[in-house]
Amino acid sequence: MNNINPNLNTNSFQKLKKFLLSKSKYNFCNFIFFVILISLIFNLLTWIFINSNWKVVTSNLNLYAFGSFPIDQQWRPTLWFFSLLSITFITVYGPKWNWLRKNLIFGWIGTVPLGIYLLNGGLGLNPVMTRHWGGLTLTILITSCSILFSLPIGILLALCRRSSIFLIQKLCSFYIDVMRAVPLIAVLFFGQLLIPLFLPVGLEIDRVWRAIIAFTFFVSAYIAEDIRGGLQSIPNNQIEAAKSLGLNKYQINIFILIPQALRVALPAITNHLIGLFQNTSLMSILGLMELLGVSRSILANPEYIGQYIEVYIWLASVYWLFCTIMAFVSKKLEQKMTINKGY
Amino acid sequence: MSKNKKKFFQILLVFAFLGFLGILINNLIINLARTGLGFNFNWLTKPASFSLAEHPLPYSPSDSYAWALFIGWMNSLKVIISSLVLATCIGTLIGFLRVGKNSFFSIITAGYITVIRQTPLLIQLMCWYFVGFLNMRNNSFLSISNIFNISNKGIELFGLNLSPEFSALLFGLSIFSSAFIAEVIRGGIQSVPLGQWEAFRSLGISEKQGFFKIIIPQALPAFIPGLTSQYLNLAKNSTLAIAIGYSDIYAINDTIINQTGRAVECFIILLCSFLILNLLITKVMGIIDKSIMKSGI
Numbered sequence: 023m024n025n026i027n028p029n030l031n032t033n034s035f036q037k038l039k040k041f042l043l044s045k046s047k048y049n050f051c052n053f054i055f056f057v058i059l060i061s062l063i064f065n066l067l068t069w070i071f072i073n074s075n076w077k078v079v080t081s082n083l084n085l086y087a088f089g090s091f092p093i094d095q096q097w098r099p100t101l102w103f104f105s106l107l108s109i110t111f112i113t114v115y116g117p118k119w120n121w122l123r124k125n126l127i128f129g130w131i132g133t134v135p136l137g138i139y140l141l142n143g144g145l146g147l148n149p150v151m152t153r154h155w156g157g158l159t160l161t162i163l164i165t166s167c168s169i170l171f172s173l174p175i176g177i178l179l180a181l182c183r184r185s186s187i188f189l190i191q192k193l194c195s196f197y198i199d200v201m202r203a204v205p206l207i208a209v210l211f212f213g214q215l216l217i218p219l220f221l222p223v224g225l226e227i228d229r230v231w232r233a234i235i236a237f238t239f240f241v242s243a244y245i246a247e248d249i250r251g252g253l254q255s256i257p258n259n260q261i262e263a264a265k266s267l268g269l270n271k272y273q274i275n276i277f278i279l280i281p282q283a284l285r286v287a288l289p290a291i292t293n294h295l296i297g298l299f300q301n302t303s304l305m306s307i308l309g310l311m312e313l314l315g316v317s318r319s320i321l322a323n324p325e326y327i328g329q330y331i332e333v334y335i336w337l338a339s340v341y342w343l344f345c346t347i348m349a350f351v352s353k354k355l356e357q358k359m360t361i362n363k364g365y
Numbered sequence: 366m367s368k369n370k371k372k373f374f375q376i377l378l379v380f381a382f383l384g385f386l387g388i389l390i391n392n393l394i395i396n397l398a399r400t401g402l403g404f405n406f407n408w409l410t411k412p413a414s415f416s417l418a419e420h421p422l423p424y425s426p427s428d429s430y431a432w433a434l435f436i437g438w439m440n441s442l443k444v445i446i447s448s449l450v451l452a453t454c455i456g457t458l459i460g461f462l463r464v465g466k467n468s469f470f471s472i473i474t475a476g477y478i479t480v481i482r483q484t485p486l487l488i489q490l491m492c493w494y495f496v497g498f499l500n501m502r503n504n505s506f507l508s509i510s511n512i513f514n515i516s517n518k519g520i521e522l523f524g525l526n527l528s529p530e531f532s533a534l535l536f537g538l539s540i541f542s543s544a545f546i547a548e549v550i551r552g553g554i555q556s557v558p559l560g561q562w563e564a565f566r567s568l569g570i571s572e573k574q575g576f577f578k579i580i581i582p583q584a585l586p587a588f589i590p591g592l593t594s595q596y597l598n599l600a601k602n603s604t605l606a607i608a609i610g611y612s613d614i615y616a617i618n619d620t621i622i623n624q625t626g627r628a629v630e631c632f633i634i635l636l637c638s639f640l641i642l643n644l645l646i647t648k649v650m651g652i653i654d655k656s657i658m659k660s661g662i
Contacts, residue, residue: 052467052469055469055470055473056469059473186371187371187374187375187378188375189375189378189379189382190378193382200636203636203639203640203643204601204635204636204639205601205602205603205604205615205639206601207604207605207607207615208604208615208618208632208635208639211619212628212632212635215622215628215632216628216629216632218396219392219393219396219397219628219629220389220392220393220396221392221396222392222395223392223395223396223399296483300483300484300485300486301485303485303487303488304487304605306487307487307605307607307608314485314487314488330491330492330495330496331492331496334488334491334492334495334496337488338484338485338488338489338492341483341484341485341488342480342483342484345483345484346479346483349483
């Protein structure tokens with residue numbers, strides 16, 4: 023019903039064939055645009071392969087990936103990348119064993135402490151200060167930690183916003199509305215400035231952790247709204263049915279409401295998590311050496327001065343790749359979580 | 366939960382919350398006392414003593430902090446409104462092409478939307494500024510008899526001079542938001558039942574006329590909520606101006622904090638100015654929504 027355009031169902035090759043051979047009156051116009059597009063792509067390719075100088079990227083790959091992490095310890099972030107990659111692979115293409123599927127969530131949760139342990143060191147590994155963390159490693163660490171913390175907080179906020187207790191409901195609504203009204207950069211900046219002010223004297227939190235806390239504050243408000251939408255989509259008779267089965271309030275929330283709300287809210291949550299991944303680049307303004315921060319310091323190097331285009335294209339493609347992977351995994355998860363496939 | 370139990374729980378919660386808040390505020394007061402700042406807004410009337418490259422109203426460094434903040438707010442409003450208009454125009458065009466019958470354009474626009482949405486706005490902004498405007502030659506890049514002129518000094522349009530910072534922000538924000546707006550437009554158009562298309566086709570109404578007279582009016586109410594949230598996002602994203610040195614409300618707050626160290630007060634000011642901005646956008650969109658509803662479509 024949603025398909026206005028009958029062409030949308032055919033694949034792109036058929037589309038191209040149809041477009042080139044069709045006799046519509048727009049054909050001439052199409053053709054001109056096609057030629058322009060081809061020439062643009064041709065120019066871009068010649069620029070990429072002939073005119074540009076990719077030395078700024080290829081000779082600094084280490085920096086982009088790990089920042090100033092000690093070179094003899096770089097196997098640690100690499101190991102973490104591989105564990106993340108493998109668990110992603112298992113999630114998407116892994117076998118359908120029931121025990122595996124059930125425990126996969128613990129695997130995902132486990133990657134975050136593993137990453138912190140591998141990066142931070144201690145317990146048999148050489149400790150590495152957080153100011154040496156950097157590059158893609160730091161970007162992924164901030165993203166994964168914030169996701170891990172903000173999902174449960176978001177669920178809790180969403181449930182509290184529907185609470186029958188007046189005070190809890192008002193407080194959560196206030197928090198969510200305020201967080202959604204403020205720009206992220208402000209939350210991050212004031213997170214860096216204000217979190218130390220609210221802590222007792224003597225207790226200090228690292229810059230990276232302050233950033234993660236600020237991201238968690240911000241993203242959990244958005245996730246809470248998504249989940250609230252999911253909760254609202256659950257028909258009331260589900261709750262009545264659960265009550266008639268004798269489940270108590272907490273059982274209803276945990277076994278009936280949250281799983282269904284999560285399933286409905288998954289696309290929206292993924293969008294916000296992808297946004298979170300992209301927005302970790304804002305930390306470069308606040309002086310953290312994540313992917314964009316490292317690139318800015320590389321661009322400040324007199325050897326590579328003025329090579330903005332190469333670096334930005336490289337960065338954009340890295341971010342694009344990771345965002346696309348995230349979107350792909352979420353799509354697969356969505357398919358796996360869908361019940362009633364027959365309809 | 367019985368009513369008494371609920372009441373008891375609520376009172377307990379109030380105390381717990383107040384206690385927690387008390388600890389936080391106590392810490393804050395101790396920490397502020399240590400830095401010797403305290404909490405007041407008296408500094409707002411003192412001279413700001415920093416200059417602003419861009420000010421729609423007269424401003425000099427001897428003016429007060431409050432006036433500087435207001436100028437920043439005006440700058441924000443300027444860039445938000447202009448990129449809002451531009452983003453809506455581009456986004457609508459892309460959205461129409463995306464759902465249109467022409468499969469060539471629909472592939473191109475789909476590519477545009479994915480690429481723009483999957484790369485961070487900050488990188489796009491920097492690209493527009495450092496590559497797009499500052500990299501241009503001194504002499505004008507594109508010049509049409511003094512009316513329209515793009516160079517590394519920004520854009521000149523009918524004698525109106527837009528700075529490179531403003532232009533980069535304008536383009537970056539508009540292009541970024543247009544991809545999201547295009548998706549909103551596509552969703553809205555696809556929410557109109559297919560039967561409507563078949564109906565006007567069977568009545569012999571031309572495709573163009575049917576699209577603009579029959580489909581769009583029905584899709585308009587579906588556009589409004591999505592557009593509102595995109596406009597709010599645009600307003601929030603405009604704070605990334607600090608990365609390219611445009612003095613918007615956030616950048617000025619940042620400067621003031623660097624000068625005076627008054628983080629708590631500035632946070633409150635920023636919060637209030639964004640609440641006002643959001644309220645403004647939501648109210649205007651509400652009026653538009655009502656007028657659409659009233660026009661009887």
